[in-house]
Amino acid sequence: MIRQHLAILQVMLPMLCAPLCVFARRPVIAWLIATAATLFALAGSFILFAQALNAGVISYHLGGWAPPWGIEFRLDAANSFVLIIVSLVGAVCMIYGRDSIPREIKSSDQPLFYTMMMLCFSGMLGVTSTGDAFNLFVFLEIFSLSSYVLVAMGAGSDRRALTAAFTYLLLGTIGATFFVIGLGFIYVLTGTLNMADIAVRIAGMSGSGTLHVGFAFIIVGIGLKLAIFPLHLWLPNAYTHAPSVVTALLAGTSTKVALYALLRMLYTVFSPDLPFEALILHYLFLPLGLTAVFVASIIALFQSDVKRLLAWSSIAQSGYFLLGVSFANIGGLTATLVHMFNHAIMKSSLFLAVGCVVYRTGSCSVASFRGLGQKMPWTMSAFVIGGLSMIGVPATVGFVSKWYLVLAALERGWWPVAFAIVAGSLLALFYFGRVIEAAYLQPSPENSAVTEAPVSMLAPLWALTISCLALGINSELTVSTARAAAEALLAPHAGLPAHMGP
Amino acid sequence: MVNAFTSSIGHFNYWASVLLMTSGIYIVLSRGNLIKKIIGLNLFQVSVFMLFISMGKVTGGTAPILTGRHEIFSNPLPHVLILTAIVVGVATTAIGLALVVRIKYAYGTIEEDEILALDLAREQMDARAQ
Known part of the structure; x- marks a missing residue:
């Protein structure tokens, strides 16, 4: 039963633990709940990874609605690998946080801090697991919104955390909105939001202008979240002024999750065989990478x-x-x-x-x-x-x-x-x-x-x-x-x- | 002539959302007042809502309620997606405004250039202290 629903459980459990942390009131109890949830997700992601390697693809249908109509969690070797990265770094940061967090955040705020950690964590796992492009946006925003708050939590020791979080919020929201615009164009073209389904349908449309525009919006949108070189302006301040644990968590996971989303878009939804994408990879990503x-x-x-x-x-x-x-x-x-x-x-x-x-x-x-x-x-x-x-x-x-x-x-x-x-x-x-x-x-x-x-x-x-x-x-x-x-x-x-x- | 006219009117929603989109982004980038930035961000997001809703409209279609009297329906899915996006937008605005309130308490101002000047003064003081 648990094994069957593990794909959704490990995203939902941290999310359900978030309100529990609010009610915990005592920081130690909130910490225990949060750590237990991350350890569960860590164990779960190892099991899912083993299953995905064995079975090839795990497809979990939310609410029993078959894809492409319903939302699908689709785990293959690639995203279960990213799940391990996220939950490993998350678990390590949580354990580390027990002594580090009280030093940087006042105790009345700590249960709320763990709440945000849980939402951020569950959002990242969700982005990684989902096979539905719009669902990816929703999880992306869950994790982004909570990470804006987490960065702002550094305000206890330095007020510049607030302005850093504000800049991050502006650029992160613009990025997410760009992603949605791009998704709109792709939806107009294909009539579907399931990423595997989109990949099948756009195979013969490489000349379509709508596809090019959608592609550009999606890549720039994810690029803002990933802090690709010219879109990185929010990152130095956010990392500098956030609490130590948050910086370690964001540096280890958030850009990795955004990178995963980029790879999924570039290689699975679109394909490097599409002529315009090959051009972008060669004439844009290569020079930008070197410059960065x-x-x-x-x-x-x-x-x-x-x-x-x-x-x-x-x-x-x-x-x-x-x-x-x-x-x-x-x-x-x-x-x-x-x-x-x-x-x-x-x-x-x-x-x-x-x-x-x-x-x-x-x-x-x-x-x-x-x-x-x-x-x-x-x-x-x-x-x-x-x-x-x-x-x-x-x-x-x-x-x-x-x-x-x-x-x-x-x-x-x-x-x-x-x-x-x-x-x-x-x-x-x-x-x-x-x-x-x-x-x-x-x-x-x-x-x-x-x-x-x-x-x-x-x-x-x-x-x-x-x-x-x-x-x-x-x-x-x-x-x-x-x-x-x-x-x-x-x-x-x-x-x-x-x-x-x- | 008539054709070109109707097709440009037919795309009115798209023109409007492009106009809102660009003005929203422009406000975010050009205004120094943090509240105005949030307003610009909201405009930008709302333009995307309009874009999606316009996409879902089928000419001559009605609301997708099966009564047996209609045969052409608009696509309800974009509405559902935008319902979610509106929630996300509201949450973003709430966090943004909460941050502005905290910034006002911490700095005493919500003008970007004044905040930058205060930060710079602080950094120079720190550098001298070392």
Whole structure:
């Protein structure tokens, strides 16, 4: 019974826990409810992933209405893989939050904070699971609206969180509305909202202007949520001023979910075989990806706030995603998916490490990292491993992603792009080098009484750090999974019922 | 001539929604007052509602209620979708306005340039303190 309805349960359970958290009143109880829900979703997503690999596609019909008329949750190797990313990072952040959240949010607000966390989490799982394009918009807005509030929760320590959240709200809403406009055009053309069904119906319409307009609106809309390079303006402030846990959660999951939505649109609903999409991938995504890698990395070099530095690094990393997407071959798509998983792990672990520093020093400027190598050895060594991984040093997950990206570039014969990927990593060396230099080579300020962060925060941090190393040494698991996911994305017609087939 | 006239009138809803859409976006980008930005955002969203509803209209069709007296019906699905989108829009506006209230308390102003100036002054003070 539970197994049969697991696809919907793991989205609904966190959503139902949201009002429970409001009524909990005591922060600890709200935390327990939220953590239990995320752990349930984590277990559920592993089971769903195993089922999806076995069965090919899990199709769950909401309310028993058969697709394409009813809403369908459609899980294949690709989105169940993303489910694992989201619920893994979510669970780690929740466990970490027990000690970190009371430091940054006042206790009367904490149950409401967990409510928003649950809504955000369930929205992200929903975006990932659904097979219906309009339902995707609804879940996208559930998770976006709650993340605006989560970012604004940072106002307890810095009022700039409010303006950051406001900008995020404006741009996020414009993005979501663009997505709906695009969807309207696609609906006019095809008369359906089921993504697999749309894919079947637009196969022969590549010359239609309506299709081009719809495609453009959808890609720009998702691009705003994903913070693709010129659409990234909301991201640095939102990441900098949000509470530590929120930043770690958003950095690890929200852009990944938006990236998944982009991949689903580009590869399943539309197809790289459509002539206009091939042009966009080649002449828009490739240059934008390269620009993002270099411009954002160079801006990161000049940041004095470590959270902001990491936020710019996230924008640079989204450049790598775009590069992987623009290769439009199975190698590039595999590299993107591997990097999606790896980046979620390493960026979350970096933000959690910064959270530990904020917990002890109350600041996240590069200056406040001085001498922390001795004072907070566990936190800083996790930060160093995360940093090395972002640079792409062998034996870390970052190396695996860069390796497959370079391979995919060479497969297309684009060796200058492969060279640029390596050069971009070199820039990461400089901006992480600045923080690590401050932590290990500069003396700590006089009479600072900073000590190591509590174990309850170090344990989740190190869980991510160890998986960062383990999956970097034994990359077989993530790479084979990502390849299966890439194949699922490129096979939109797999497992369709007869009445919806091409 | 008559044809061109009727077809442009026939697309009146689309022209109107394009006009609202562009003016909405323009207000969001050009106005410094946060409340005006929210109004622009609302205009932008409403234009999309109009776009969808217009798409669902079938010429000569009535409301899709099966009475046996009519044979052509408008498509009800866009209405249902927009009902959901309206809820999303209301929630967005509510959060936006709540943020504006908090910004007013925290900064004492809701003009974007004044907020930026206050933030800049604060950053310079922090930099000097270090």
